[in-house]
Amino acid sequence: MTQKTALNILKTGANVFLTGEPGSGKTYVVNDYVDYLRRAGIETAITASTGIAATHIGGMTIHSWSGIGIKKKLTKYDLEKIATSEYLVKRIRRTKVLIIDEVSMISADTLTMVEAVCREVKGVSAPFGGLQVVLVGDFFQLPPIVDRQEPAPTDLFLELETIEQSTSHFSFSSPVWPRAGLIVCYLTEQHRQADRQFSAVLSAIRSETVGVLEQEIVASRLVTPNTVPTEAxxxxxxxxxxxxxxxxxxxxxxxxxxxxxxxxxxxxxxxxxxxxxxxxxxxxxxxxxxxxxxxxxxxxxxxxxxxxxxxxxxxxxxxxxxxxxxxxxxxxxxxxxxxxxxxxxxxxxxxxxxxxxxxxxxxxxxxxxxxxEAVMDLSQVFEFGQGYVALSRVRSLAGLHLLGWNQKAFAVHPQVLSIDRNFCQQSVVGEETFTKMPMVDLQKMQRNFILASGGQWPVKNEADEKSRPVINHQRIKKNKIDTLDETLALWRQDQTLKQIAQKRKLAESTIFSHLERLVLQNQLKPAELKRLPSPVLTKALPKIQTVFKELKTRNLLPVFEKMGGAYSYDDLRIARLLLED
Structure with a gap:
């Protein structure tokens, strides 16, 4: 997938897993998207697994942002404490988009804890409390460090029921990963390694196809301790x-x-x-x-x-x-x-x-x-991904000085190899879906997301932003009533979807997105939307909602396929909106 396509998908407000080889432009896309959100006036939390990773995108660690700190588990009591911390509550509630970089270094349990905190603080049962979540990373990088000999519990934490735990340490094994309904954006362009020969070696490691040719290329960079560059x-x-x-x-x-x-x-x-x-x-x-x-x-x-x-x-x-x-x-x-x-x-x-x-x-x-350039000794590599990470740190083959290696240096985790193929396939499907979509529909989705998040549409371009004076670095508050509040007020006046759209001079799809957002924020109850479906759809609701429950999903595609396309996506959206948890 190209950077442009990934950026267009992000702008629709979809939950996204942004991945690709080192140098494919993941950070570039994130920075572009963050700049777009800033110009739209949408609050964005930029986080990462480690301090240095966070600074690459100008953010903070996910542990600090969410308030989980160094905890390895989270009890219901811990959640309640976080939800009563004034500064954490303000930070999380004002956030509309959560970006987590270097997600490969975050454990499954950490991701599960962060998601639980978002739901608790937001007071919304949707995954991550209804935030748009953008997970960024490459699972061929090093996995999270997991303490396999966790010390016995101290009296610091109460022995209460813990939140759902994961059986694998990779974050994609977290139960919240599939629930988030992530669209995979697998970037395929290469912007870091200008050396095609070296890029081919790295790609061979990722696909587990390292042969004689690749090993000969790596062997050409062998040095002795007496000939290594002193400053590297x-x-x-x-x-x-x-x-x-x-x-x-x-x-x-x-x-x-x-x-x-x-x-x-x-x-x-x-x-x-x-x-x-x-x-x-x-x-x-x-x-x-x-x-x-x-x-x-x-x-x-x-x-x-x-x-x-x-x-x-x-x-x-x-x-x-x-x-x-x-x-x-x-x-x-x-x-x-x-x-x-x-x-x-x-x-x-x-x-x-x-x-x-x-x-x-x-x-x-x-x-x-x-x-x-870097000097490295891969002869004692002991973990999947270590060799690949070390080799991919340098920009070209000429900058690589190798003291030795073992076969583990080219090994990748079999679980990662398998899931990566799955990610590639999902990315192709996502790319086809969005590239075939009429531009007017894509822009409508992007507009709906910005307005539903309380942002400004059309989004200011960079020239407009630079010419606008900044006053104490604070955003000037809008004098007009929040767009969601206006839709809510009209709905409670018993006006129909069509009437509200005409009065506000907006598309009916935009008003429907407002209703979805209002339900997510608990400002509207599903019971208040009983007049939304047509009489024909009202009769079909129990059947459709049963499929949602059987599949244990909030995503439309699995339900659409299960029911053989008998109902439109608009009908399924209405059925989902009226679905009581």
Whole structure:
């Protein structure tokens, strides 16, 4: 699928899984869509699985946005607490579109928890509380890190009924994935690897068709430890290799060592968990000339988790390290806290400089980076996807310096290989459906979504936006009555769909979309819409709604196919709207 087609589908308000090879333009499409939504005045939450991934699209982590934090499970009690947090409730309720980037690194249970939070806070039973959800990622990337030896529960969480759990760690195994009715947009253009030969190798890994030719191409990039470029970033599969290389490099630098020790307070079990998840070491040794990476986000000081730099000195009074980043900025680095909070009170906390040595980094940490050149040793790769992620970090074959590899380096998870073929097929079907659709119908869907979300139509183009003065970066509120409220008022005056459309000079399909949105927001009850269907359709409702329930779906296509096309999509939409949960 092309970027243009994917963007057109997104603009209809459909829930979407946006995927494709590294360099296919996923982030470009997301940025384009976010810009479009901003110009339409629609509130958008931009999130990702990790700090560095979030910053690639200018967002925050999904854990922070949803309020689930570091929880591995969510009880009904936890949901109630989140739903009474004023700032979380405001954030989630004003959101119309939720974007989750690097979804491959989010576990199935995490996605399930986020969806449960959205429904609870929105007070709407539809998937994700009726939000448009855009999941972005590539499952050939590294899977989520799952703690298979979860510690015994502490008294921090009450032993209440937990929400539905998943049997597999991939997010597509979450029970909410099929319920969300995602349209798959599989991007097929390549914009990162200009090297066709190298792109062919990466594609062969994805399709599990690596042969003699591909192995010969990779073998042509073998180097020895004595011939590797000194300035190139080194990628390894194990932390042990990374730690040893970083220590050796530090010892070769002349000058005195400055030692910074982590501080901790609070519950011991929570402190242990925090230390395990923190990328900064308990004992951090630094010298002038040390290559470092930031391990936490600080927008005020201008660094994020993954920013690279070099220690160029230490402040005279405070003794803090001064780091020069790759783009030339100088930052005096202060200690930062990693807390676990409960109702605004810290139960445990660790404090350390948000830094670690970075001559070498793990393949896991490199995900999302794009490098001109890198040195890597894939001879100890132990996880599906590690080799592919490492190789796809570099832009061309010339930038690849390989110390070795094993056969696991070319292996992909069989479950991912299978689901990816399914995603490709779904994308083809979606593309055919939307490309065959008359442009006037497509634009009508896009218009309906913007208006139903409280946005402005037509959407301002970039030229209009740039010429419009900004006042304190705040959006000027509309003086007119919200479009949904106006439709609601007219419906409760016993006016018909046709009468409301004529009075408001809108299409009947737009008014119907308003009614759907009002039901999702619990402003209208299905019982208030009994006069919507025709007498003929009213008699058929029990039969149609039974099929919806039997198939356990809210999607129209499965019901349409099950009933052999006996009823139109408009009739099915009405039946779905009147369906009591």
């Amino acid at each position: 970033t080194k990628l390894f599969s194990h932390n042990l290799n990374v730690d040893q290389i970083n220590l050796d490099k530090l010892n070769k630098i002349s000058g005195s060592v400055r030692i910074f020790t982590m501080k901790s307070e609070g519950r011991e079990a929570l402190v242990i968990t925090l230390k395990k998840s923190c990328l900064s070491p308990e004992r951090l040794e630094l010298k002038i000339g040390a290559r470092v990476m930031f391990t936490k986000n600080n927008q005020r000081l201008g660094f994020v988790n993954g920013t690279l730099g070099e220690v160029i000195g230490f402040a005279k009074l405070s003794g803090r390290p001064i780091v020069k980043t790759k783009d030339g900025r100088r930052i005096e680095v202060e200690s930062m806290a990693w807390p676990v909070e409960e109702n605004g009170r810290a139960l445990a906390q660790i404090t350390q400089l948000p830094l670690r040595l970075a001559w070498a980094i793990t393949i896991h940490k490199s995900q999302g980076m794009s490098l001109d």
